[in-house]
Amino acid sequence: MSPNPRILKRPEATLQTDAALKTRLKAFSRGEITWAEVEGMTFEEAKAIASIGCDLAAAGRLDDARVVFEGLVAGNPKDSAARAALGTVYQKLGRTDDAITEYTLALDTDQQNPVALANRGELRLKAGDRAGLKDLTKAVEADPYGETAAGRRAKGLVKAITMAAVQVAKAR
Amino acid sequence: MGLLDGIGQLLDPAGIFSNNGGQQSDMNKIFDPLGLFPMIKGEVDKAAHPDGANGRTDVKAGASKVMDILNQGKDVASQFQSDPTSGDASQQSVGSDEVTTEFVQSPNTDQVTAGYAEPEQSSVQAGDDAAPVSSSSAMTAEDDCAPVIQQSAATAIDPETKTQLESAQAMINYFSAYKNSTEWDRDDWADMSRLDTILQKGDQPPALVAAAAYFKDHPDQYQLLVGLSGSTNGSFNVAGLMAYAQKVAEKAAAQMQGTPPPGQGVPVAPPPPGQDKLPPSNSPPRLPPPSNPPTGTDTNVGGVNKDFTSGLAEPRSIDDLVQYFDGTLANLDEEMTKLGIKAANGDKTAEAQLTALSRRYQDLMELRKQMYTLLSDLSKSFHDMSMHAIGNIR
Numbered sequence: 030m031s032p033n034p035r036i037l038k039r040p041e042a043t044l045q046t047d048a049a050l051k052t053r054l055k056a057f058s059r060g061e062i063t064w065a066e067v068e069g070m071t072f073e074e075a076k077a078i079a080s081i082g083c084d085l086a087a088a089g090r091l092d093d094a095r096v097v098f099e100g101l102v103a104g105n106p107k108d109s110a111a112r113a114a115l116g117t118v119y120q121k122l123g124r125t126d127d128a129i130t131e132y133t134l135a136l137d138t139d140q141q142n143p144v145a146l147a148n149r150g151e152l153r154l155k156a157g158d159r160a161g162l163k164d165l166t167k168a169v170e171a172d173p174y175g176e177t178a179a180g181r182r183a184k185g186l187v188k189a190i191t192m193a194a195v196q197v198a199k200a201r
Numbered sequence: 202m203g204l205l206d207g208i209g210q211l212l213d214p215a216g217i218f219s220n221n222g223g224q225q226s227d228m229n230k231i232f233d234p235l236g237l238f239p240m241i242k243g244e245v246d247k248a249a250h251p252d253g254a255n256g257r258t259d260v261k262a263g264a265s266k267v268m269d270i271l272n273q274g275k276d277v278a279s280q281f282q283s284d285p286t287s288g289d290a291s292q293q294s295v296g297s298d299e300v301t302t303e304f305v306q307s308p309n310t311d312q313v314t315a316g317y318a319e320p321e322q323s324s325v326q327a328g329d330d331a332a333p334v335s336s337s338s339a340m341t342a343e344d345d346c347a348p349v350i351q352q353s354a355a356t357a358i359d360p361e362t363k364t365q366l367e368s369a370q371a372m373i374n375y376f377s378a379y380k381n382s383t384e385w386d387r388d389d390w391a392d393m394s395r396l397d398t399i400l401q402k403g404d405q406p407p408a409l410v411a412a413a414a415y416f417k418d419h420p421d422q423y424q425l426l427v428g429l430s431g432s433t434n435g436s437f438n439v440a441g442l443m444a445y446a447q448k449v450a451e452k453a454a455a456q457m458q459g460t461p462p463p464g465q466g467v468p469v470a471p472p473p474p475g476q477d478k479l480p481p482s483n484s485p486p487r488l489p490p491p492s493n494p495p496t497g498t499d500t501n502v503g504g505v506n507k508d509f510t511s512g513l514a515e516p517r518s519i520d521d522l523v524q525y526f527d528g529t530l531a532n533l534d535e536e537m538t539k540l541g542i543k544a545a546n547g548d549k550t551a552e553a554q555l556t557a558l559s560r561r562y563q564d565l566m567e568l569r570k571q572m573y574t575l576l577s578d579l580s581k582s583f584h585d586m587s588m589h590a591i592g593n594i595r
Binding site for chain 1: 568579
């Protein structure tokens with residue numbers, strides 16, 4: 030009577046899983062992988078969660094959206110898209126400094142992120158920082174066809190600022 | 202729209218802002234010749250400070266004025282902003298406080314998936330991929346303890362060195378015990394025949410017998426002892442034994458530090474059976490200062506030992522030598538204690554790192570738990586609403 034191979038395989042698989050998890054935890058403790066990698070979360074899964082966060086933010090449930098994006102950023106700090114989205118939530122919540130920090134961290138990873146560029150540029154411009162114009166023009170460069178709301182917003186801002194400049198020039 | 206078209210021609214000669222798109226990379230090159238941004242800046246400064254003063258608050262005030270202009274010109278800006286390629290562009294209005302939360306991934310595929318698991322692999326396989334991680338940097342408590350343990354093992358003195366040290370100590374004790382005996386020469390010299398006598402006598406201390414057997418079985422060590430004694434006829438004395446012990450101690454210290462012994466002073470031979478490892482030491486044992494002033498015949502040894510080592514406190518009597526070697530093992534124990542202290546410090550460092558890691562893990566877990574709880578609640582709500590709708594249909 031041969032033993033059931035499934036029963037024999039199960040402990041082995043469990044041990045293998047434990048060993049792999051232990052290896053991943055060690056790598057995580059050394060900062061070599063993210064927690065998302067420890068959990069085995071793929072980008073597609075993160076994207077699906079992020080879309081829920083975007084829906085929550087659009088519905089006005091900003092605290093819930095903050096929880097979602099904070100969790101995503103904690104799982105993978107390298108995710109510039111999640112950081113930029115978290116920045117927009119902070120911006121809506123009135124946490125301007127936190128928003129700028131998140132935009133800056135997002136741009137550290139992805140220098141062409143239009144959301145981070147456009148919103149940071151706008152916040153900087155409102156704060157009187159001239160570097161905001163540079164961020165806005167970079168956002169337009171990053172999204173030349175206005176595929177993102179941030180890119181369209183940046184493009185509109187640049188156009189309007191330019192128009193205002195023309196008006197000022199004419200007034201002189 | 203004629204005016205707007207004219208403005209558009211002036212501002213956008215390359216068609217950058219037209220609906221057909223354009224070369225965005227040359228935007229600054231186009232803007233700068235027109236001097237539009239400096240004009241804005243000049244207007245901002247002029248509005249805030251007619252006297253020409255400048256500053257951050259001035260720019261802020263000026264920027265606010267520009268933003269006010271933008272807010273007032275919302276309709277005009279919306280016309281500029283409308284872009285067929287952007288889809289629902291009317292949702293955005295320049296100057297409004299509405300910010301859209303969106304998840305925009307980088308066009309760089311590697312950058313997008315960085316920090317996430319590979320989609321086609323299971324969690325086990327992902328773990329296997331993560332397996333070949335660098336093992337050099339250690340942060341976990343387990344890995345931190347490993348080098349300490351390994352260091353302790355590497356710094357252990359080999360059994361041969363311990364045997365040499367014990368043999369020298371036993372012989373010096375023998376000199377001390379028989380210093381007034383007629384079995385020794387007046388100058389406290391001994392030779393190979395004396396070792397034979399010790400071996401043949403059955404009433405000798407085991408340590409002395411073992412020492413005599415060691416020097417008998419290791420002619421190289423015996424010749425080294427003779428050479429250190431300064432003898433030419435194959436005999437040795439206490440001074441030679443002291444110099445020999447010093448060399449052995451230096452070798453032990455070199456072994457402790459993981460470096461070859463200076464000058465390869467004492468060759469290593471296979472250890473005799475039944476010998477344990479000597480406790481390690483970081484430095485050669487130092488002779489204690491003489492506790493008693495030299496008196497009588499005890500000064501002989503001090504006179505002989507004057508030049509055998511410069512770093513060693515000069516022993517004044519046989520008793521000092523015996524005291525010195527009796528304290529050798531205690532000194533080595535002290536070194537072991539120091540090593541124990543070092544290991545304890547390593548444990549503290551590992552503990553601190555473990556605490557920081559645990560705190561970081563708790564924070565991370567809290568954020569992730571909140572996220573998953575929210576998603577679970579949303580899923581449950583969606584399920585309940587769906588079931589409610591289905592129930593109504595039924």
